[in-house]
Amino acid sequence: MPHLLALMREDIDAVMERDPAAKSRFEVFLCYSGLHAVWFYRVNHWLWNHSFFLLGRFLSQAARFLTGIEIHPGAKIGRRLFIDHGLGVVIGETAIVGNDVTLYQGVTLGGTGKEHGKRHPTIEDEVVIGGGAKILGNITIGRDCRIGAGSVVLRNVPERSTVVGVPGHIIFRNGQRIVITDPKQINDPLSEALAAVASQVHRLSDRVQKLEGSDAGHKPAAASLQKIMEDIDYQI
Ligand SMILES: CC(C)(COP(=O)(O)OP(=O)(O)OC[C@H]1O[C@@H](n2cnc3c(N)ncnc32)[C@H](O)[C@@H]1OP(=O)(O)O)[C@@H](O)C(=O)NCCC(=O)NCCS
Known part of the structure; x- marks a missing residue:
């Protein structure tokens, strides 16, 4: 695992790459609460993994107070997660987030309230989830997918798909508009x-x-x- 400072540096680089509004690394370091939330999470996740459950939970609530973003310390989050704006983002305990994922404000990676055990989504690498989207339950969003702002996604999404709407349905796959008709493939x-x-x-x-x-x-x-x-x- 790279050193914490190296991770922080690559987080800042990821914001510079993905946010056209970012003017300097120092501005990103100071002003991006999405990054602050991820950095808090890394510490809290370490505490959680070393059985300091209450301290991890307490500090994640402190991070929520400071950033408006709630990341459960038990969640598994990859590298270069960029949470843009961030207010209202919630990431549940059993969520798994891959590398180079982008989340906008108001995204929920939550449970449906009906499941136990692994009850939050798995988000694969390079997924972008639009503002206010809700991804609920133990489902998988395949790599390089885009989830439209305001969508509610309750089923698995195959990689390189774009999903919009409530409930979410796939409108693009591999860059082409689609309507899926094969009963084996339908999850839309x-x-x-x-x-x-x-x-x-x-x-x-x-x-x-x-x-x-x-x-x-x-x-x-x-x-x-x-x-x-x-x-x-x-x-x-
Ligand atoms: C889903 C998204 C990635 C699709 O972008 P795109 O690939 O450029 O697709 P288009 O804009 O051509 O839209 C394709 C169709 O989906 C519809 N659509 C796009 N986004 C939608 C959304 N969030 N909800 C419902 N329908 C949506 C469009 O109206 C269009 O429908 P039409 O073909 O019937 O006219 C994009 O619209 C989106 O929601 N991005 C999230 C951005 C965000 O949250 N920004 C926050 C910044 S603070």
Whole structure:
């Protein structure tokens, strides 16, 4: 594990890279409460891991008082986490956060209140989570994902996806707009609803064709959905 000062230096460099508003390293050192919260967390996590549970918890509450950011000392956080603005960010006890993650103000990495044990999300490397987004439960947000401001995400998100909305649904994967139709891959409520509607339309059109005694123009459901989505420039 690199020395604490080396970690602090790379944290400051990460802010300089990711925040166009940052003018100097000294300004970042003095004014970025997201960094102060991460530095407090490192100390508190060490205390937690050495069984000083109460002291770790107490100092994390002190850090919350000073920065407006609550990071449970039991959470596992990688390197160069950048919490921009920060007020209202909450990171739960069993959350895992990878390297080079960016969180904006008001993000919650929380539990659903229904689970025990590992009950907070795992955020893989290079994920960006927009202001006010809530990521709830023991789910995984794959590497290099973007979560839109204000989204509520309750299901796993595969890597390199963009999710928006309440509940969150995937709108981009690998840079392309998508609607997922493969039942094995679906973990997106909007795609699930669209695929269900498409298969219902398919069944009805089958019946109409049978009643009319004609097979002309019959297309399988996936092909009909493909055509609809191509018209609006989505990838299936
Ligand atoms: C999700 C996000 C990363 C997508 O950015 P993008 O890849 O450039 O995508 P676009 O802006 O082209 O948006 C694509 C679609 O998603 C919608 N969308 C984008 N962000 C959204 C959000 N947060 N909630 C709901 N819908 C959203 C857009 O309206 C657009 O819909 P349309 O195609 O029907 O018009 C970005 O909008 C976002 O929310 N970033 C977080 C920024 C933030 O929190 N900043 C805080 C600074 S203090």
